[in-house]
Amino acid sequence: MEKIVALCKRRGFIFPASEIYGGIANTYDYGHHGVLLKNNVIAQWWKAMIQERDDIVALDSAIIQHPRTWEASGHLEGFTDPLVDCRSCKLRFRADHIEEERAGDGHPEVRCGRAPSKLPGDYPECDLTEARAFNLMFETTIGPVKDAASTVYLRPETAQGIFLDFKTTLQWARRKPPFGIAQVGKSFRNEITPGNFIFRTLEFEQMEMEFFVPPDEVDSWHEYWLQERMDWYERLGLDRERLRLRPHGPEELSHYSNATSDIEYLYPIGWSELEGIANRGDFDLTQHAKYSGEKLEYVDTATQERYVPHVIEPAGGVGRTMLALLCDGYDEEEVEGRQRTVLRLHPQLAPVKVAVLPLVNRDGMPELAREIYEDLRGSVPAEYDDGGSIGRRYRRQDEIGTPWGVTVDGQTLDDRTVTLRDRDTLEQIRLPIDELGDELGRRLANPWRSPKLAA
Numbered sequence: 001m002e003k004i005v006a007l008c009k010r011r012g013f014i015f016p017a018s019e020i021y022g023g024i025a026n027t028y029d030y031g032h033h034g035v036l037l038k039n040n041v042i043a044q045w046w047k048a049m050i051q052e053r054d055d056i057v058a059l060d061s062a063i064i065q066h067p068r069t070w071e072a073s074g075h076l077e078g079f080t081d082p083l084v085d086c087r088s089c090k091l092r093f094r095a096d097h098i099e100e101e102r103a104g105d106g107h108p109e110v111r112c113g114r115a116p117s118k119l120p121g122d123y124p125e126c127d128l129t130e131a132r133a134f135n136l137m138f139e140t141t142i143g144p145v146k147d148a149a150s151t152v153y154l155r156p157e158t159a160q161g162i163f164l165d166f167k168t169t170l171q172w173a174r175r176k177p178p179f180g181i182a183q184v185g186k187s188f189r190n191e192i193t194p195g196n197f198i199f200r201t202l203e204f205e206q207m208e209m210e211f212f213v214p215p216d217e218v219d220s221w222h223e224y225w226l227q228e229r230m231d232w233y234e235r236l237g238l239d240r241e242r243l244r245l246r247p248h249g250p251e252e253l254s255h256y257s258n259a260t261s262d263i264e265y266l267y268p269i270g271w272s273e274l275e276g277i278a279n280r281g282d283f284d285l286t287q288h289a290k291y292s293g294e295k296l297e298y299v300d301t302a303t304q305e306r307y308v309p310h311v312i313e314p315a316g317g318v319g320r321t322m323l324a325l326l327c328d329g330y331d332e333e334e335v336e337g338r339q340r341t342v343l344r345l346h347p348q349l350a351p352v353k354v355a356v357l358p359l360v361n362r363d364g365m366p367e368l369a370r371e372i373y374e375d376l377r378g379s380v381p382a383e384y385d386d387g388g389s390i391g392r393r394y395r396r397q398d399e400i401g402t403p404w405g406v407t408v409d410g411q412t413l414d415d416r417t418v419t420l421r422d423r424d425t426l427e428q429i430r431l432p433i434d435e436l437g438d439e440l441g442r443r444l445a446n447p448w449r450s451p452k453l454a455a
């Protein structure tokens, strides 16, 4: 994990927020390459949810909703973590995580600050309080007066905005179950446990889809979405061996869930949740109908059949997907006696697809390289780099995961051919400048499998 964190900072992916003030707990900023990678992950999610199907529509609901939302959803009462404090080392832990770790189920976020290799309570000086419930929602107020009537909450999940807009969407989209509403956006949780980089942060982007189905079809749709979502992560290039499905035990289920399975990834901190896929039954629509007085049901105009749809919810995190991709893609190898670090990202996810590099900074090579770059960047995200030795520039591009490098050298000036270098195989071919665009387009459309896995 330390290597990933260092690379992310060095190459402008992700770094601590408010760093000049010493940072702020579990909060990170995304730099240029981080933003590009994040956008690509989100684009792949939308592609799978919207472009490749016709039974899901998009939504972007507000972060701050009517406060009754959270009464109805059960978050005001039930969205709590059981916390214990250590009176001695002053750290705060989640009681359930300590129990999991003791049971040998390996929860990596519970080390006591006094003795980093030990669990709280195993250290003689640890003096733990009783567990108490701590609500994870951030509160704020609307308007200038801070009182109970003006209290609102930053959403802890994007899902509730979808339930609030169920009726409107059903009307305008003219759908009938099974159909889904998908949303990507920020959620906020007052997490107190150490975050393990971007694994657990106070604000994070969720990719959530609520799939509304006839009640008697809910189990088969749950199975369907478990498979779909596993396949999606595999299509992003993640190692199947580092992905698993884990059903929740009854004590672990959220207050709204009838059944949940997590897709877990083997992060450097151990197997941990990447996405949760829940059967929420009719809990949310029924609750919001009760609290709002609106009828939230589906009525078949032909048969007059009416029912409250049940919901299957695949809920993933953008940050956790990025962390899995960074961990999976990170590789070190020796090439001709030199160590290189390379990020083997799926080319479709790589922040930059092609780097255009003049071999040296003279003889007209930079000018021609820039011309090629200007031409290519109309169709693929490209970078031009003429700073430092060619070896250094390749290393930099390897570390940000750029799948292809175009080099302009002496021969280019004579015959207008360039070399095209492959990040993974290091193979270089020579081709005319005019053929570059087509060749890159063809390579980008090809299926990709990490050579780490092939090996």
Ligand code: GAP
Pocket: 156, 157, 158, 159, 189, 191, 198, 199, 200, 201, 202, 203, 204, 206, 208, 273, 274, 275, 276, 313, 315, 316, 317, 318, 319, 320
């Ligand atoms: N609507 C259901 C829901 O919110 P969740 O399992 O609490 O379920 C879904 O969250 C996903 O959101 C998680 O699988 C994870 O990827 C991401 N997530 C949740 N809390 C997070 C946090 N504090 N930091 C980063 N990602 C988080």
